[in-house]
Amino acid sequence: MSVLIHRIQDHRVVRWTLALLVAVGGGYLLGKWSLDPSKIRLLMFGGLMLLALPLAIRNPRVLMFSLLIYLPFLGFFRRMLIPVSGWSSYDPLVVFSPVIILLMGFLWMYKTYIRRQGINKEDDTYLFKLVRWMIIIDLLQVVNPLQGSILTGFGGIMFYVVPLFWMVLGRLHMTETWLRRIYGTVCVIAVISGLYGLKQINLGFTQFEEIWIDIAGYAALIVGDGSRAFSFFTNAAEYTTFLVVAIVILWVYLLRGHVVQKLCAVLFLPLLMYCVFMQSSRTPVILTSLALAVITVMHAKSKMGRVLALIIMAGMLAGAFVWISKIESSNELIAHQVNGLANPLDDEHSTAGIHVAMFVNGMIKGITNPIGHGLGFTTLAGAKMSSSGDSSEVDLSNMMISTGVIGGLVYGLILLETLRRAFRMSHHNTTVLIVFGILIATIGAWSNGGNYSVCAIIWLSIGVLDRLTLTQGGIRQT
Incomplete structure (x- = not known):
């Protein structure tokens, strides 16, 4: 067989004939599908793959930067296509970025472990x-039978393995200079997204966004008579967390940046903080306040x-708490936010007790079932492909549930x-310092794979x- 393949490769006429057949066949399929x-x-997925694969080989750094720009607008692109091509939960546009990262990550594993290029001891860390x-x-x-279908396990790869490969590839290809460029880009996208999010809250959604809300049955979006924004993102939680990341970056710019960075921070921090407050979700407000103080x-x-x-900072946070607790507004989003922050231990106004209970139950499930329930059990893949999926909404306890005691312990050490x-x-x-602030502000959600853009950052x-x-x-080094 290998001799035959070599002969075909060496025969120019056969080689060009096969290439022509592939081109004609591919053109026919593209033409048919375009109708x-x-x-x-x-088709869009195929076009993006054709652009991305050469970059993955020639310039992975630029490709990764491009993916970080693509991901915040993923939800908007998907919703905008609804009037033309309908809606599907199994959208190839969703898996585009994970597929690229997985290909790059598995290629690294192949070179490192199969071809035994290894990792230099001086380049390794604990x-x-x-x-x-x-x-x-x-x-x-992935093959744990307790999660049901093995497809659930493969779906879990997108939510748990892809983030780890982002770490590996960031370590391999990115530099501090590039990371600063990424943070600057995040701030620009956050400002644009924040303005669009306020438009959604005050002026309403577009027609294709309303269609998507109806299809998705997005109950968490509604607060009384008001509605949270999701801007360009796949969901409101990802949008809020992205704003939080930008706030952390701008705060560090305010403290340590040059003149232009300080000016940008002064101009845009109030806007982004207001946008986060109007999302009527208490956890981001509390964690952001903690991160800024630290x-x-x-x-x-x-x-x-x-x-x-x-x-x-303690005085400022205490003053802000007193001021917020006295706010009275007919706006449902503001009222919901104020009641939750002013009454954190009141189950009628706050869900803090519920989240703590979910975390504790998740840790207990990991201990009582030390082999784990399977990688996809606590992900969106588990919710879609398995009737027994579950989530504690905190990455550490989710890891305990999915991967058992050993996986939970390793993740906790990470x-x-x-x-x-x-x-x-x-x-x-x-x-x-920016990285440290981001880690604190997003603690508990580092591996929330549904927040595609934030998880990658x-x-x-x-x-x-x-x-x-x-x-x-x-x-x-240890």
Whole structure:
């Protein structure tokens, strides 16, 4: 067989004939599919793949940057196509970015482990070892029969393995300079998205957005007579978390940036903070406040300065809490937000107790079933393909449920080691201070695969952070 293949490759006429047949056949299929509106998404996926695959080989850094621009607008593109090609939960546009990252990630694994190129000892870290072990555990859990169909396990790869590959590829290809470019781009997209989100709240949704809301049955979007925004994103939670990431970046710009960055922070921080407040979700507000307080304290150069910053931030947060608790408004979104923040322990106004119970139950499920329920069990794949899917809405407890005690332990160590590295380096590195703030503001949702764009930013940042500990020192390698 190999001899025959070599002869075909060496025979110019046969080679060009086969190429012509492929071109004609492909052109025929493209022409046929272009007349079928239901194939538009598939055609777009094919076109994007043709653009992405050469970049994956020649310039993966540019490709990854492009994907980070694509992901925030994914939901908008999908909804905009509804009047033309209808709606499908199994949209190829959704899997475009994960497929590219998986191809690049598995290619790295092939080169590293199959072709035995290996990892230089001086280029390895404890965090990188943990991530590699987590990838192996996740892949083993794909075939766990407790999750039902193996398709559920394969679906789980998109939500749990892809983020880890973002870390690996960020560590391999990205630099601190590129990460700063990414953060600047995030701020630009956040401002545009925030304005569009306010338009949705105050002026209503477009026709194709209303159609999507009806199809999806998006009950979490409605708060009394009002409705949360989702802007260009796939859901309201992803939109809110993206705004939170941008707020953290701009806050660090305000503290440590140059003149233009400080000016941008002064101009756009109030807008983004208002947008987050109007999402009527308490957890992002609380975690953002915590992250900004920690960043401010970490920014101070001396112990006395940190104590003073801590006192000032505590006073500001207390004052903000008192001010918010006195707000009275007929706007349902504002009223819902105020009642939840002012009464955090009241089950009538706050869901904090429910979220804590879900986290605890998730940890217990992981302990009582130490082998795990399967990779896709706690993901959207589990909800779509399995009648027994479940989620605790916190990544650590979800890992306990999906991958059992061992997977939960490894993931917990990844969380701790990442925070330790970011904390140690954030004193003298502005980029790492941003990373540390993002990690705090999104704690509990680092591996929320449904937040496609935010999840990619978080794990790419972790990859660059791990690389910086090698090039800039400050962390003892173990």
